[in-house]
Amino acid sequence: MIRRRVAGLACVFALGAAATIPLPRSAQAAEVTSFALENGLDVVVLEDHRAPVVVQMVWYRVGAADEEPGKSGLAHFLEHLMFNGTETVPEGVFSDTVAANGGSDNAFTSQDYTAYFQRVAADRLDLMMEMEADRMVNLVIDPESVDAERQVVLEERNMRTENDPGALLAEQRGAAQYLNHPYGIPIIGWKHEIEGLTRDDALDFYRRHYAPNNATLIVAGDVTPDEVRALAEKHYGPIPANPEITERHRVTEPPQLAERRIVMEDPRVAQPVVIRTYLAPERDPGDQREAAALTLLARVLGGSGITSVLAQKLQFETQDSIYTSAFYDGTSLDATTFGVVTVPLEGMSLAEGEAALDRALAAFLEEGIDDDQLARIKTQLRASLIYREDDIDGLANSYGNALTSGLTLEDIEAWPDLLADISEDEIMAAARKVMDRRHAVTAWLSAPQGAEPEVMQ
Amino acid sequence: MIRAVLSAIIAVFLPLSAMAAVDIEDVKTPGGFTAWLVEEHSIPFAAIEIRFRGGTSLDAPGKRGAVNLMTGLIEEGSGEMDSQEFAAAREALASSMRFDSGRDTLSVSFRFLTENRDASVALLKQALTDPTFSEDALERVRAQVISGIRSDATDPGEIARARFDALAWGVHPYGTPQEGSLESVSALTRDDMMAAFKAAIAKDRVYVGAVGDITPAELSVVLDTLLGDLPETGAPLPPKAVFQLPAGETAVDFDTPQAVAIFGQEGIERDDPDFFAAYILSEILGGHGVESRLTEEVRSKRGLTYGIGAYLVPMDLGALAIGQVATVAERMPETVDVVRAEWARIAEEGVTEEELEAAKLYLTGAYPLRFDGNGTIAQILVGMQMDGLPIDYIATRNDKVNAVTLAEANRVAKRIFRPAELGFVVVGPEAALSPAN
Numbered sequence: 003m004i005r006r007r008v009a010g011l012a013c014v015f016a017l018g019a020a021a022t023i024p025l026p027r028s029a030q031a032a033e034v035t036s037f038a039l040e041n042g043l044d045v046v047v048l049e050d051h052r053a054p055v056v057v058q059m060v061w062y063r064v065g066a067a068d069e070e071p072g073k074s075g076l077a078h079f080l081e082h083l084m085f086n087g088t089e090t091v092p093e094g095v096f097s098d099t100v101a102a103n104g105g106s107d108n109a110f111t112s113q114d115y116t117a118y119f120q121r122v123a124a125d126r127l128d129l130m131m132e133m134e135a136d137r138m139v140n141l142v143i144d145p146e147s148v149d150a151e152r153q154v155v156l157e158e159r160n161m162r163t164e165n166d167p168g169a170l171l172a173e174q175r176g177a178a179q180y181l182n183h184p185y186g187i188p189i190i191g192w193k194h195e196i197e198g199l200t201r202d203d204a205l206d207f208y209r210r211h212y213a214p215n216n217a218t219l220i221v222a223g224d225v226t227p228d229e230v231r232a233l234a235e236k237h238y239g240p241i242p243a244n245p246e247i248t249e250r251h252r253v254t255e256p257p258q259l260a261e262r263r264i265v266m267e268d269p270r271v272a273q274p275v276v277i278r279t280y281l282a283p284e285r286d287p288g289d290q291r292e293a294a295a296l297t298l299l300a301r302v303l304g305g306s307g308i309t310s311v312l313a314q315k316l317q318f319e320t321q322d323s324i325y326t327s328a329f330y331d332g333t334s335l336d337a338t339t340f341g342v343v344t345v346p347l348e349g350m351s352l353a354e355g356e357a358a359l360d361r362a363l364a365a366f367l368e369e370g371i372d373d374d375q376l377a378r379i380k381t382q383l384r385a386s387l388i389y390r391e392d393d394i395d396g397l398a399n400s401y402g403n404a405l406t407s408g409l410t411l412e413d414i415e416a417w418p419d420l421l422a423d424i425s426e427d428e429i430m431a432a433a434r435k436v437m438d439r440r441h442a443v444t445a446w447l448s449a450p451q452g453a454e455p456e457v458m459q
Numbered sequence: 460m461i462r463a464v465l466s467a468i469i470a471v472f473l474p475l476s477a478m479a480a481v482d483i484e485d486v487k488t489p490g491g492f493t494a495w496l497v498e499e500h501s502i503p504f505a506a507i508e509i510r511f512r513g514g515t516s517l518d519a520p521g522k523r524g525a526v527n528l529m530t531g532l533i534e535e536g537s538g539e540m541d542s543q544e545f546a547a548a549r550e551a552l553a554s555s556m557r558f559d560s561g562r563d564t565l566s567v568s569f570r571f572l573t574e575n576r577d578a579s580v581a582l583l584k585q586a587l588t589d590p591t592f593s594e595d596a597l598e599r600v601r602a603q604v605i606s607g608i609r610s611d612a613t614d615p616g617e618i619a620r621a622r623f624d625a626l627a628w629g630v631h632p633y634g635t636p637q638e639g640s641l642e643s644v645s646a647l648t649r650d651d652m653m654a655a656f657k658a659a660i661a662k663d664r665v666y667v668g669a670v671g672d673i674t675p676a677e678l679s680v681v682l683d684t685l686l687g688d689l690p691e692t693g694a695p696l697p698p699k700a701v702f703q704l705p706a707g708e709t710a711v712d713f714d715t716p717q718a719v720a721i722f723g724q725e726g727i728e729r730d731d732p733d734f735f736a737a738y739i740l741s742e743i744l745g746g747h748g749v750e751s752r753l754t755e756e757v758r759s760k761r762g763l764t765y766g767i768g769a770y771l772v773p774m775d776l777g778a779l780a781i782g783q784v785a786t787v788a789e790r791m792p793e794t795v796d797v798v799r800a801e802w803a804r805i806a807e808e809g810v811t812e813e814e815l816e817a818a819k820l821y822l823t824g825a826y827p828l829r830f831d832g833n834g835t836i837a838q839i840l841v842g843m844q845m846d847g848l849p850i851d852y853i854a855t856r857n858d859k860v861n862a863v864t865l866a867e868a869n870r871v872a873k874r875i876f877r878p879a880e881l882g883f884v885v886v887g888p889e890a891a892l893s894p895a896n
Contacts, residue, residue, distance in 0.1 A: 052501065053831050094750055094759075101748035102817060104824015121828065153762030160717035161765050161785050165615060270715060272609035308535075308546040317599060318543065324602040345606065378550040385553030385572055391502045392832050 034401075035227035036411055039234060041243040042215025046401055046411070047230045048222035050394040056223035057395055058130045059119040060138070061402040063218070064211035066189040067113040067252060067336070073203055075155065075191015078111040080204045082151050084118065085109075088140040093147065096133050103129070113185055114335045115406035121395065124224040128233055135237035138212055141205075148201045156197070159190050167268035171277070171447045178262045178443045179279055183255050183336060213244035218405045222398035252336055255281070262443045267450045274346065274448035276356045279339040281441040285332040285417075287410050293332035294420040295432035296340055301379045302371055302429065303342065304328025309375060312342065315362040321347055322358035333400075335408045340436050352446045367434060371426045383421055481830055481853050483840065486675045490683035494667035495840040495850065496675060499833060503573040505671030507681070508837040510845060511565045512664040515637035516776065517694045518655070523632075524639020525647055525655040528597075528604055530560040532652060535596035538585040542596055545586070554579040556586065562633060563775040564845070565659050570834060573672045580681050587660065588688050592652040601644060608638050615719040616785070619886040622711055623704070623721045623781075626884065631700035633777055661693030662686065668840030670833040700777035704882040708795065710892035711884065718791040718887025722769075722798055723781030724880045729773040729846050736863045736871035737771060737780075739818045743810050744801065744876075745769025745782050748821030752805065756797050757784060763794045780875060791891035795883055806876035809869030823857040 033049040069076045087093035100107040105122030120130045163169040173188045180186030190196070219238065221230045258281060285293040303311045304327040308318075312326035325345040332338060342363070346355025390397055404414050486494045515526045534549075534556065535542040549556060554571035567587070571579035611617035621636050628634035638644070665686060669678050702725040727737045745753045745768045753767045769782030786794045810818075830836050843852055885892055 052499070053827075055828055055831060098749045098817070101750075101821045102824070104821055104826070104828060106747070106825070106828075123824065123828065147759075150760065150762030154758055154765055157717070157763070157786055158765035160787055164716040165785075270613045272611075272613045273606050306546060306550070308542050309550060314543070321599070324599075324606050347602065348605075374547070378547060382550055382553045388502060388504055388572065389570070392504075392834070395831075 033227075034411070037227070037231060039214065039239055041239065041241060042213075042247075043234065043238050043241075044218040044405070045230065045234055046218065046220045046405070047225065047227045048220070048394060048397055048401065049225065049227075050222065050391075051224050054124045054224050055121065056124040056127050056221060056225050057119060057121045057398050058127060058134060059117055059220040059222075059398055059402050060134055061115050061117040061218045061220065061406045062212055063115060063216050063250065063406050064207075065112050065114040065116055065406075066187065066191075067184040068211070068250060069184070069187075069207075072195060073199065073207075074187045075189075075196040076199055076203055076207050077116055078190055079152065079155055079196065079199050080207050081109050081111045081116050081118075082155055083143050083148070083201075083204050084137060084141060084208075086141065086143045086147060086151075088136050088142055090140070091133055091136055093144060096137070099129070099133065105130075111189055112403075113189055114408075115403070117402055117406075127221065127225060127229075128237075131233050131237040135241060138214065138217070138238070139241055141208055141212075143201050143204060145201055148204075152196065152199060155190070156193070159193060159196065162190065163188070164193075167266070167271050167447060168275075170268070171264075171266050171445055174264055174266060175277065175279060175443050175445045178264055178445075179281065179339060181255055181258060182253050184252065185336065185338075210246065213247055214238055214241050215243040216247045218402060220398050220402050220405075222394045250335065255337060258441045261439045263445075264443060265446045267448055269449055271447055271449045274352055274355075274446070275343065276346070276352055276359060276444065276446055277341060277343050278356075278359075278442055278444040279341040280436050280438065282330060282338050282340040282436050283332075284334040284336065284338045285404075285407070285409055285413065287408060287413055290332070290409075290413060290417060290420055291424070291428070292432055292435075294417070295424050295428045296330045296436060297332055298376075298379065298421065298424055299429050299433050299436075300328045300330040300340065302375065303366070305379065309378075311366050311371075311375075312344070312359075312362055315365065316344060316358060320358065322350065322355065323347060326359075333403050333407045333409070352448060356444065356446075363437065367430070367437070370430055373426075376426060376429075380422055383418070387418060481836070483850050483853070484675055485850055486669075486678055486682075488679040488682050490679075490687045492662075492665070492667065492682045492686055493844075494669055494678060494682055495844060496668075496673070496678055497670045497836055497840065498672075498674065499670055500672045502833075503672050504571060504833070505573065505576070505669060505673040506833040506837045507569045507667065507669045507678075508834070508841045509567040509569065509685075510666045510841050511660055511693070512563065512666070512775070512845065513659055513693060513696055514561050514564045516562055516632040516697050517658045518632060518637075518639075519651075519658070519694075521643065522647065522651055522655070523635055523643040524604065524637070525651045526560050526565065526659050527638050528601060528644065528647055529592075529652045529655040529659070530558050530565055531600045531604065532592055532596055533558045533586050533590050535600060536591040536593050537589050538591075540585070541591070541593070545582070548582055549579075552579050552582065554582070556583050560637065560659075562637060568834065568838075576673075576677070576681070580684055584685050584688075587685065590656065592649050592656075594649060597647075597649060597652065601647070604638055604644055605641060608636070608641055608644065611636070611638070615713055615715050615717070615886045616783075618711055618713060619719045619721045619783075619884050622709065622886070623723070623882075623884045626709060626882070627702055627704040627723075627779070628700045628777065629703055631776070632697055633700045633774070657690060658694035661690045663692045665689070666841050666844045668837040668842075668844070670837040670840070697776065702777060702779075704880075706880050706882050708883045708885055708892070711886040712889065712892070713886050714888050716787060716888075717785050718788045718885060718891030719783070719785045720791065720795060720798075720883050720885045721781060721783050722795075722802075722881060722883045723779055724877060724882060726771050726773060726778035726780035727875055728778050733867075733871045733874065734773070735859050736868045737875050739815065739822065739860065739863055740805065740810065740868060740872050740875065741769060741771050741780065742818045742822060743814050744805050746818070746821075748825065749817045752801050753782065753784075753798065756801055757794060761793075761797070763790055763797070767798075788887045788889075788891035791885060791887060795885065798883075799878065799881060802876055802881050803878040805872050806878055807873075809872045810865075812865050815863070815865055815868055819860055819863070822860050826857055826860075 316323035
């Protein structure tokens with residue numbers, strides 16, 4: 003058993019010259035403990051004894067990007083069907099039992115993982131583990147309920163995607179971004195493929211991927227590692243490992259040689275927007291430096307609506323935009339994206355808006371980063387290590403996300419120090435490398451020409 | 460059969476363990492302010508939630524959107540600092556100050572590291588007492604607000620909400636979007652910002668909750684510094700709103716695949732003696748604990764929607780009992796029928812003893828789980844004060860839930876669910892808009 007402190011909390015690092023505040027004393031850190039059961043289940047315990055609450059999360063190392071061709075949406079469909087029940091805990095009883103104990107439960111699916119969680123009073127952990135371990139291997143899918151659940155998923159897609167032109171554009175942009183990798187397929191699935199998903203598809207996927215040696219159990223809150231170990235041994239311990247589980251090896255992208263540009267028009271668009279994403283490296287085990295530089299780059303370019311570079315250049319020095327941002331999330335199993343956004347001033351065309359964005363980016367690459375700005379960003383990152391101590395659920399989430407995206411506890415611990423250590427030169431080098439238009443998709447979203455969007459008053 | 464199994468599982472449970480004590484201190488400052496404080500010294504920061512009663516309902520006639528726009532400008536320059544200098548100063552302190560306005564309140568959510576307390580307080584005081592409202596910032600933030608108004612105008616959920624509010628509350632401020640209209644926001648001036656500021660931020664309407672690494676004495680100094688120079692009085696609150704939503708369906712034609720419906724009727728006030736019974740009933744009908752009747756009928760049995768909920772919304776000047784659902788256009792008429800039938804069923808038949816007990820178990824068990832995180836608890840503390848609840852309320856609240864009897868619940872069900880008055884606003888293409896029935 004390895005006992006650790008939350009990554010970076012005790013670390014002290016030098017700030018740039020512009021630092022205006024003394025170093026904070028280290029917080030009363032949550033303890034982080036990890037161990038593995040003999041059947042391969044990884045367990046991480048995050049202790050926070052301030053309130054008698056506990057969160058159990060089971061993260062499976064399988065997501066939408068692990069689906070077979072033609073079966074898009076299957077990982078997410080299975081996530082829904084996991085609430086169908088088992089022989090001993092029939093449909094609805096799991097969630098109703100959580101509720102009867104005052105708790106809440108839910109699940110979520112990404113490209114790289116599928117996770118289930120319950121948040122309950124700390125003395126209910128035994129029961130939660132009993133039920134979650136039960137559905138790891140004993141799922142029963144009632145054939146009668148499959149059609150209704152598929153319909154629920156289609157309505158979820160209607161709500162999240164079909165009713166939102168911005169979400170539709172994001173799907174088209176993703177598909178254009180990846181020439182070969184499954185990240186180009188939406189997590190919820192293409193509509194026509196969701197319609198074809200069957201009970202057998204879901205059960206096959208379940209049997210292939212749901213096993214203790216393909217999961218990480220995270221328990222956070224008012225518990226001790228010894229309690230968690232005893233309960234995990236009792237409930238998850240008897241489940242045999244699945245010998246068929248292997249490392250994930252996904253197809254990779256070929257060299258991207260051609261810039262892609264997509265134009266989408268939808269009468270429901272009230273606010274035209276330009277979004278560009280560049281293919282970008284992700285955090286890899288033992289190799290996170292470039293991802294750390296890109297994380298800081300996103301903060302420098304778009305982390306604040308007032309002080310970041312794009313806001314300064316496009317909303318203050320000129321009034322070319324009414325909104326700008328930059329985004330990057332390096333926690334991903336395979337290559338991710340770095341994005342920039344501008345909403346041009348009313349009356350300006352998207353071509354003009356994009357040209358202004360390009361001028362701002364070119365000027366940034368020329369001028370570099372203001373020392374004071376970088377120092378302030380690093381101050382805030384360091385403070386966020388204190389603030390996040392107050393959010394044990396968020397901490398559990400970030401551990402689960404990282405651990406099912408190919409990273410290790412060592413990588414998670416190293417991350418805050420890495421961010422603090424990255425120099426301006428490294429950020430600029432990462433910026434020059436990532437902003438290669440051959441690897442980029444530039445997307446325009448607007449209402450059709452002449453069709454003034456209907457404005458309800 | 461499923462229910463029987465559930466009861467068996469529940470039966471083996473012990474009663475919920477007592478929640479961790481939330482020790483609230485009633486802090487009276489020398490300057491005359493009151494704050495409720497929970498000391499929590501294990502992490503070196505504090506969260507202070509400050510709320511001013513009134514919010515966007517204080518907009519002067521013809522100035523809809525003034526308080527909202529003004530709230531967005533508080534952080535856009537004050538004292539000798541312009542927008543960027545203010546933001547840079549805040550970033551260097553790693554403190555956060557979020558300014559928000561709602562129908563009933565203007566709120567300031569303030570969070571700071573202990574070691575930066577004095578400098579952070581000085582910065583927030585400057586924003587709260589000496590905002591610049593420069594023309595540059597006004598134009599920039601106005602453009603952002605107008606962008607949001609345009610986006611809302613093509614979002615089916617926002618269209619439904621706006622139409623529902625207009626029908627429900629008429630000319631009262633609750634009846635129009637608090638962001639204002641394109642016309643009203645375009646016409647707002649710097650003078651309007653000063654007037655909205657004077658109307659909304661004053662000593663006579665302030666409430667404070669604080670949680671974290673701060674003592675009562677320290678909090679007193681902070682509050683007297685922050686709030687001591689505010690004006691004594693702001694604008695009077697508007698009168699109560701008169702609920703006037705017509706029964707039946709109101710259709711708004713909008714071309715999008717999935718239709719959205721908001722449904723409801725007049726609700727019940729927070730201080731009504733029947734409030735807890737009504738609260739439990741709304742949980743059974745459309746809540747998020749044990750599968751609600753609406754979720755079971757609309758989602759689980761028929762697959763009509765991804766999510767449906769119904770809940771009570773008691774506001775300072777009016778109360779709603781409302782719900783929302785979205786489904787593909789062709790299936791909206793069926794969905795509306797199911798909701799209507801459930802609304803009638805709970806009024807006529809009431810709820811069962813099992814449903815009542817399950818809802819109580821959920822609500823009483825979930826209550827202690829709300830108290831997580833300094834900022835969250837500070838918000839709960841300030842909400843309790845604005846609702847006029849006693850300082851020992853947390854310890855007695857679950858007793859009030861448990862005290863509701865089946866007879867009481869079913870009497871109140873008839874009182875608050877009145878199917879003949881139930882109104883729907885449906886936004887979607889023609890297929891969604893069923894003939895009124």
